[in-house]
Amino acid sequence: MNRISQKKGGTRMLLQANEAIARGALEAGVIFAAGYPGNPSSEIIETLAKASRDLPIYVEWSVNEKVALEAATGASFAGCRAICSMKQNGVNVVSDFLTNLSLSGTKGGLVLVSCDDPGGISSTNEEDARAFAPLSDIPLLEPSSPQEALDMARWAFDLSETINNIVMIRSVSRLSHSRSDVQVKDLPDFDVQPYFDTKVSFHTFPIVAKHQARHEKLRMAEELFENSPFNFYRGPSRPELLVIGSGCAVDYAIDAIEIMSLWERVGVLKLGTTWPLPRKLLLENLQKSESILFVEDVDPFIETNVKALAAEAARQVGVKTFHGRGSGDFPLCGELGPSHLLEFFGNYFDLDWKDQEFRNKMGSLTKGKIPPREFGFCPGCPHRGSFYAIKTALAWDDRDGFVSGDIGCYTMGIWPTGFNQVKSVHAMGSGSGIACGYGKLEGFGFDQPVITVCGDSTFFHATIPALVNARFNNADILLVVLDNSATAMTGFQPHPGTGKTAMGQPTQPVDIAALCESMGLEVHVGDPYEMKETARRLYDLMQKQGPRVMVLRRKCALVQGREGGFPYDMHVDQSLCVGEECGCGRYCTRIFRCPGLIWDKEKKKAMIDQVICVGCGICAEICPQGAIKKEAKG
Amino acid sequence: MELNVIITGVGGQGNVLASQVLGNAAVYKGFHVSIGETFGLSQRGGAVMSHVRLFKEPRYSPLIPPNRAHIVVGLEPLETLRIAQDHANPETLFIVNSRPIYPLNVIAGDVDYPDTAWIRQVLEQGGSRLYWLEGTQLAIELGGPIMLNMVMLGALCAIQSFPLETKDIKDILGEIFPQSKLEVNYRALDMGEELISNYEN
Known part of the structure; x- marks a missing residue:
């Protein structure tokens, strides 16, 4: 039995602040939870999903944050307590709904958790989502420890029901990803009967009167805050x-x-x-x-x-x-x-x-000798193969083509690990939206080929509208879906294409290729490990017009590692490797940059780091001497 | 009472799990614990550091203030050196695994990985004591590089000024690992402990 679902309170346990928020919500009797994964918020829904094995609650990963909050709001309108969590960017996505919802008000306690990422440790931006509280006139709570995160999450539902409006809790990476000992309370019975009272309705009209009522709710919250133990x-x-x-x-x-x-x-x-x-x-x-x-x-x-x-x-x-x-x-x-x-x-x-003396001493000893640790794709990562194929196809085409990027592990395509192919990255789905713009510039003389990429989870989250737009306006876009069957960057959460829900139940997977075909797009499916073949097909697609899609399908290397591993034992045949004499300019290590394929500085030859290499085998394709050998694992 | 331990290494080495195991054992021993984990984009292959703080009274700051780490457990030499200037002090004790994991920019030849003998020397001069361990080798013998984190926790528990014993860790491992993985993790802890008790400088 999971500790988070432990019925009885009174014990002290080590909890991450995100787990503490989940426990606090359970102590408040939450029966409905929805969210979209994003560092540093993902563990809230994950924790509740695990608890759903022991408790009568419903938990989902939604297709995006806006739908997550809308689904949670449905539960609230039916009188249930509901929680919705996301990272700061997610609050931007829900904001249109949020500023309307706070006018209509809510019924069952409804809490929105935003986990912001100061410093952008695992984000594409640095943003203070607290700004949405005054913008939507909703109360804002900010915990400073896992214990307070738990206590606030529990109380936030009472507050929401007192003022009949949504309440926002705002955490930050440093708190969400901290752990400390936390005192838990008893869990309630979760015996709620959802019912939508048709005598009332939830909408924003008359607007100014509702706006005024929203301010009155805030005033009530302020009165409660004056005596809050959280201050x-x-x-x-x-x-x-x-x-x-x-x-x-x-x-x-x-x-x-x-x-x-x-x-x-x-x-x-x-x-x-x-x-x-x-x-x-x-x-x-x-x-x-x-x-x-x-x-x-x-x-x-x-x-x-x-x-x-x-x-x-x-x-x-x-x-x-x-x-x-x-x-x-x-x-x-x-x-x-x-x-x-x-x-x-x-x-x-x-x-x-x-301790300036110590700092000076260490500083003078180490000065300039500590290299940074460059970000990169994992050994065996399919994105390395995908970007290698894209780079090859764009080079063959030779019209100064580039990649319009998106949000996920493959955002690292902006760096050497993705051969610097990605030239722009913004919000979820924006890579394809921006590509719609390039795709209509041909009439003005624009002839650079553009490939836009998105992951499988990002495809469902926000790429679909851009793709429909491309079909509608007949934009020349080539979308490469980097389908690794996981929301990899945030911890392998299931999504609509994986055939499994947050609660582990089987569901009909949405087939990306079939969905694209149903829109009348030209669709191809390939394997990122087959780099030359993929490059050839991408090159052919680049010569065509209109909206086109190539789905590159291969499991995330970390998932593959857990589910049976990789097929090959790799080694570099030292008699075939000609080292720096090769003429390729150390292509294997200087360009390909897999952490498992390293350079022996003394022998001046490539070699496999057996501690790091997983045995995906794709590097065997790149050596002009054929020195990188793969053998089936015995 | 305040004891600050940093576990540093490279994403994928089991750093976060090690800090979680340590924290759970400390809570069972009656300590107040605060752990700051740094991961995210650095989840795989990047620099990762956890701050584990043990107190007698409740305190919450998840980050150890500058130069106030009592013990640094380094899963990787370069990452240990990287954090030494800002987090260690002349009294800091270092327990370091000697096996490098080469950054991509080193593999590519853009920058050099410093000589490990030099890293060892700097850490020896910097802190009060250095244990320089062949941890990865031992982990591989135990079944794979991923065993390293438990080897290093075993070593940490053998340090006299550290208030937990390997037994305290073993007592809570059942909550973290499936039954089938317990025996090998117990062995890793024991062998890590022996690395320190048999350590010859």
């Missing part, structure tokens, strides 16, 4: 410096205060309810000090709003000196870390915090 002050009654902040940044501030023994001089007002701001609480605390430091990720959200509040109440709270991202004391971009806080306190109080 607290710790420190002296008259600190020299008052820290106001949210999330992990508050924990870094507390650590720095401990390290520098500053509890006599610095106070911390930790905010867990950040929209609407609890104004009374803030005004009361602002009077404690003339100097205020804001700590938060990413934008100066609390900072800007508290500054406005302090300006309004200047007669009451007095004149302040403000510090923070917005005031230029911290960078306006990137993640805050412990060193930002130590550095600020060090300068502010003129204290030494750095």
Whole structure:
């Protein structure tokens, strides 16, 4: 039995904050969960999906975030508690629905979790999704520890039902992917009877009156926030410096205060309810000090709003000196870390915090000698073969062709691991949308071939409308679907093409090739491991017009590794490898860049790293000497 | 009381799982634990680091403040060196697996992988103690490179100042691994422990 589904509370367990959010939702009696995978949010739905084996709840990976929130809203309208999770980009996708939903209001407790990624550790952008709370007039909660993530998730459903509107919880990568010991409470009985009361309706009309009602709901939330245990002050009654902040940044501030023994001089007002701001609480605390430091990720959200509040109440709270991202004391971009806080306190109080001697010593010893670790596709990854075939076909064509990219592991096609073929990457599905534009420029003399790529999960998420657009407007686009039968980058979640749901139940898979054929597109299917054959067919397709699709199908190497492994033992025949004399310019290692095929610096020849090589065999195709040998595993 | 351990290595080496195992064992021993995991784009083949913090009182910061790691467990030499300047201090103890995993830019010849003997020397000079272990070799003998993380946890448990024993780890492994995988993981822990107890400098 899964620990998360443990009925009885009272025990302390090590939980990741995402798992804690899932447990909190279960403790609140959630019976419906939906989301779309995206780092750092994926574990919330994954955890609930596992719990669905033991508990009477429904969990799905939806086709995209907007549909996920819409499905969860259906459950809410029928009186059930529902949760929906996504990464920051997902909130952009749901925003059209969200700004309408917050006008109509909700019934069963409905909670949207956004896990933002400060620093873009595993994202294509850095974005502070908190902006959507004021934009949609919905309450916002920001946990700063796994325990608080659990407690907030549980309470958020009560809040949602009190004000009859959706509530947003915002986590960040650093929290979502942290673990700590968490105290859990009992699980309820989940004995809800879904019913849609036809005496009421959920829509946005009359719009201005609903907008006004939405503001009234926020006012109710603010009143509750004034006494929330998620906001607290710790420190002296008259600190020299008052820290106001949210999330992990508050924990870094507390650590720095401990390290520098500053509890006599610095106070911390930790905010867990950040929209609407609890104004009374803030005004009361602002009077404690003339100097205020804001700590938060990413934008100066609390900072800007508290500054406005302090300006309004200047007669009451007095004149302040403000510090923070917005005031230029911290960078306006990137993640805050412990060193930002130590550095600020060090300068502010003129204290030494750095072991500068050690840092200088290590710095001088290692200076310039630590190479970065370049990102790359895994050994055996089908994308290496796909991009190799694309690169080859574009080179044969010789009209300065390029790739319009999309979101997934294959985004790394912008780097040497994908032979730098990808020239643009933006949102889910945008590669094909942008390609629709190139595809209508021929009449103006544009003759560069464009290949656009997307993964299987991305295809379902947002590529389909672009493809329909290409068919409708007869755009010259060549879409290569990199179908590896998984949402690989985020941890192999099932999607509409895999034939399995989040809860592990079999379902009719949606066939990408058949779907494209039904739109009247020219469709081909190939194997990324057959690089030359794939390149030849891509070259032929590039010479044609109208919307065309090539599906390159091969399982993600990590999935293949788990499901029986690879067929070959690889070695480089040292008598055939002529090393740097080859004339190919070390094509095998300099260009192909598979982590399993390395260069022996002493012998100046290629060799297989037997610890890393998985045995996919595709590199045997690239050596002009035929020195890279594959043998069937014994 | 505060004990800060960093586990560093390359994506795919089982770094995150090792920190999770360690954290679970520490919670059972009555510690408050905070773990920061860094993965994502660096999930496979990139640099990955976990911060594991043990406390007697509840504390939550998932990141160890600069130069305050007491112990660094390095699954890969270059990645250990990479984090030393910002996270170690003269009192830091290093437990390092000596087997490199070459970055793609090294394989391609764009940059050089530093000489491992030099890495060993720098770490020896930097911290209070270095254990330089042939962990990958041992893992391969145990059944595959993926056993390395348990070998290194076994080594960590043999360190006197570290408050957990291999027995504490073994007690919770049943929650993480299927029954069929337990025996080999127990062996990995024991053999890692022996690497330290038989260590000759």
